[in-house]
Amino acid sequence: WMKGLVTRLHTRHIAYLHSPMRYVWDTFHSHPKLRSGFHFFKRLLLGYLRLWDKEAADRPDVLLVNSEYTRERVTKYYRRESEVVYPPVTFKQNDTSPATNPKISFLVVARLTPAKHIDVVIEAFNKLALPLTIVGAGPEAKRLRQLAAPNVVFVGKLDDTELLTRYKEARALIQSSEEDFGLVAAEALCLETPVIAYRPGAVREVVVEGKTGELFDDLAPESIADGVRRFIEREKEYDESLMLATGEKFSRERFEQLIRAHVD
Known part of the structure; x- marks a missing residue:
C-alpha cells in the first residue's frame, strides 16, 4: 500500500514491493472471499481496485521488487520498470550448531491455508509412508489433520529457535x-537443508535443480511423490557449499548495501 503514498514535490519516493495484489490481478476467480457469489458488483469493485493499484504503482520514483518473478508481474500489470533487490534471510549457518538428531523427517513450513496446497503434500506422503513434519497454523489445520496418516505430524507455530532446529x-x-x-x-538452504518445491514462481531463483533440491511441475500427489523419489536418488549428491552460498546471495548486508545505493 505504501507505493500509493502521495509525497511532496521534491520528496524522493522509493517503494519496495513484494507482489502486485494477487486477488486483483491473478487469483480473483479463486480467492475464497470472491469465489462464491461472484457477481456484477464485485466485478465493479475489482475494476476500481485495479485502477487504483495501477495508479499507485506509478507514483514511486524507484520501484524495487523482491524477485525476477515479481519484476515480470510488475512489467505485465503496471507497465513500468522495476529493479530486483532480494530480501534478506535472517537464518544463517553460523548462527547455530549442527543438528543433534539424525535427518529423518521431511518438513513443511507454511500457514495452513488453501493457497499453500498442504493437502496435496499430505496425500503424497500418505502414499509414500515417509515421515513428514508440518510447522504452521491456520484455518485449514483441522481439515488437514483429518487427512493425515500417522506418519504426518503437526507441531503448530514455532518460535525462531525451535523453527531453526x-x-x-x-x-x-x-x-x-x-x-x-x-x-x-531460502532459509532452509542457508541451513544446508535441500528443497523440493513447486516449479512456478520465484523458487527457481532460489533452488538449483539437481544441486540444491528438486522441482515438480504439478500440484498433484504423484508429482510431489516423484520429486521426493528423485531427491532420495540424489540425496548424497547435493552441493552443500552451493546451499551455503544462498546465505551470501540473500544476506542482510547485501540487502542493506543495495537499498542504500538507491537512498544515497
Whole structure:
C-alpha cells in the first residue's frame, strides 16, 4: 500500500514491493472471499481496485521488487520498470550448531491455508509412508489433520529457535505453493537443508535443480511423490557449499548495501 503514498514535490519516493495484489490481478476467480457469489458488483469493485493499484504503482520514483518473478508481474500489470533487490534471510549457518538428531523427517513450513496446497503434500506422503513434519497454523489445520496418516505430524507455530532446529534436522523442505520470493526455501538452504518445491514462481531463483533440491511441475500427489523419489536418488549428491552460498546471495548486508545505493 505504501507505493500509493502521495509525497511532496521534491520528496524522493522509493517503494519496495513484494507482489502486485494477487486477488486483483491473478487469483480473483479463486480467492475464497470472491469465489462464491461472484457477481456484477464485485466485478465493479475489482475494476476500481485495479485502477487504483495501477495508479499507485506509478507514483514511486524507484520501484524495487523482491524477485525476477515479481519484476515480470510488475512489467505485465503496471507497465513500468522495476529493479530486483532480494530480501534478506535472517537464518544463517553460523548462527547455530549442527543438528543433534539424525535427518529423518521431511518438513513443511507454511500457514495452513488453501493457497499453500498442504493437502496435496499430505496425500503424497500418505502414499509414500515417509515421515513428514508440518510447522504452521491456520484455518485449514483441522481439515488437514483429518487427512493425515500417522506418519504426518503437526507441531503448530514455532518460535525462531525451535523453527531453526526443525530446519537443521529436516531431510528436505517441501514447498507446494507458487511464491513471489520463497523465503522459507531460502532459509532452509542457508541451513544446508535441500528443497523440493513447486516449479512456478520465484523458487527457481532460489533452488538449483539437481544441486540444491528438486522441482515438480504439478500440484498433484504423484508429482510431489516423484520429486521426493528423485531427491532420495540424489540425496548424497547435493552441493552443500552451493546451499551455503544462498546465505551470501540473500544476506542482510547485501540487502542493506543495495537499498542504500538507491537512498544515497
